[in-house]
Amino acid sequence: MAHTGDGGATGAVGEPLLVAAGAADLALDRLGAALRRTRSLLGRSDLADLARDGRDDLRERGRLALQRYGRTPECHMEVLARRVASRTGQGDA
Secondary structure (H helix, E strand, O other), X not given: OEEOOOOOEEOOOOHHHHHHHHHHHHHHHHHHHHHHHHHHHHOOOOHHHHHHHHXXXXXXXXXXXXXXXXXOOOOXXXXXXXXXXXXXXXXXX
């Protein structure tokens, strides 16, 4: 591939191929970093504690996700206000 003076490339290499090559290079770089982190984790003496903390974090994250996307219960103050309003209405009648 021939290079021009302004940093552009000429030749048969098209933009989609360049983008794909860049994405592949980025993916390999991230994979290498992940493998290095995994290797350092396996050498830790507190791996069981780290795994337990990770599981606890995932459980809490799952609970929060279910609260966010699931059916939300009525607000506590709203329930109390309705009870007071119903009692006030009964006493007035």
